[in-house]
Amino acid sequence: MRVPDIAVTYTVVKNSTLYVNGGRETFIDVKANGSSSEQFGNITGLQTGTAPPVLSRGALFYSSANDSNIYLWGGTTSYSNTSFPGYEAPIPQEYSLWLFDISTQGSVQYDLTLGSANRPSYGSFTNAEELGLGFYFNGELDSGCEIQTQIYGDGVKHLIGGMIVVDLIAGKQQNVANTTGIISPHIENLLPMDEIDIFDVASYYNDSTPHGTWYKQTTSGATPDPRIDLYLILASAPDGSSHNV
Numbered sequence: 001m002r003v004p005d006i007a008v009t010y011t012v013v014k015n016s017t018l019y020v021n022g023g024r025e026t027f028i029d030v031k032a033n034g035s036s037s038e039q040f041g042n043i044t045g046l047q048t049g050t051a052p053p054v055l056s057r058g059a060l061f062y063s064s065a066n067d068s069n070i071y072l073w074g075g076t077t078s079y080s081n082t083s084f085p086g087y088e089a090p091i092p093q094e095y096s097l098w099l100f101d102i103s104t105q106g107s108v109q110y111d112l113t114l115g116s117a118n119r120p121s122y123g124s125f126t127n128a129e130e131l132g133l134g135f136y137f138n139g140e141l142d143s144g145c146e147i148q149t150q151i152y153g154d155g156v157k158h159l160i161g162g163m164i165v166v167d168l169i170a171g172k173q174q175n176v177a178n179t180t181g182i183i184s185p186h187i188e189n190l191l192p193m194d195e196i197d198i199f200d201v202a203s204y205y206n207d208s209t210p211h212g213t214w215y216k217q218t219t220s221g222a223t224p225d226p227r228i229d230l231y232l233i234l235a236s237a238p239d240g241s242s243h244n245v
Contacts, residue, residue, distance in 0.1 A: 012060035014070050014102065021072060022056045052098040052107055053077070054088045059125035061134035063168040071168050072098040074136060076121035077144035079154075093119050093146040097166060097173070110171045119145055120160040124232035127168075128201060128243050134166035135199075135245050137232050138178065163245075165204060165212075176204065176211040182230065190226035194219050199245040 011020045058075025077090045096119035097110040123139030139160045143152040152158070166173045180197040196217050203213035236243045 010058055010060050012062050012070055014062045015068075017102075019060065019070055019100075021060055022054075022058070022075070052100070052109070053091045053095075054086065055121070057121040059123070059134065059136055061125070061127045061166065061168055062129060063127075063132040064129060067132070067168070068102050069099050070102065071134065071166075072100060073125075073134060073166055074119050074121055074123065074139065075145075076142055079144060090144055090147050090150055093148055095119075097171065112166075112171070112173045118160060121145055123160070124230045126232040126234045126245060127166075128234055128236070128245075130236075130240055131201065131243065132167065132169040133201070134168055135232060135234075136164045136166065137230065137245075138163070138182070163199065179214045190228055192226050193224045201243040201245060 010022055011018060013019075052072050053075070054077070055072075055075025056078050059073045061071040061073060063069065063071070074096055077088065081087070094111045095109040096112050099108040099110070101107065118141055120136070120139030120141055121144075124137045125135060127134040141149050141152070141158040141160060143150050143154065143156065149158075162175045162178045164173050164175050182191075182197070196219060198215055198217055200213045200215070203209045204211075232245060234243060234245055
């Protein structure tokens with residue numbers, strides 16, 4: 001019996017179509033006292049071009065309305081079951097961004113090491129469609145992220161601070177400073193919900209603030225209970241004149 005697990009997938013909606021990448025299937029042998037095994041894989045198959053790696057905990061981005069592509073960034077290889085057909089070992093860190101052409105079902109890989117040397121996973125992400133930008137906040141490196149990190153072994157994780165801004169149009173990226181004080185993708189202590197960290201996207205384009213500007217804003221109304229972990233979302237003005245993460 002095959003039991004899908006969507007908790008480790010990442011999705012994006014482009015042109016009214018939902019695209020799901022990654023995922024874990026648990027195969028349960030009902031004749032063997034319920035023993036199970038797991039397999040990770042790309043749910044969307046590619047017909048042409050070089051297939052992107054089989055990864056989990058990465059990001060799917062989309063660009064402007066006239067761009068028919070979606071973009072796979074970051075992620076880590078799962079070692080849940082290396083004996084399954086289709087298992088792929090970690091790939092070099094150079095190729096952290098992959099373009100998937102919806103019309104041709106082909107893909108293109110980008111070498112983005114000049115903007116950020118690592119390909120993390122488990123970060124929070126969102127994107128500004130009108131600007132063709134993707135944002136990936138914090139994250140971590142483990143033994144499945146890259147060939148170079150396989151030496152970490154089981155259970156070793158290195159936290160990655162900052163926020164990577166991915167230019168989907170130009171095919172490049174930059175790691176900007178994170179001044180929020182939050183450095184981990186997994187928060188061990190509850191965070192209050194009465195204050196929000198905001199990144200002014202317009203400031204990213206100013207020569208005087210090449211890393212952009214973060215500021216804090218107090219919430220109003222009924223405050224939800226404290227939370228763990230993080231979520232990133234884009235808020236834009238109704239006329240599209242400004243954008244904030």
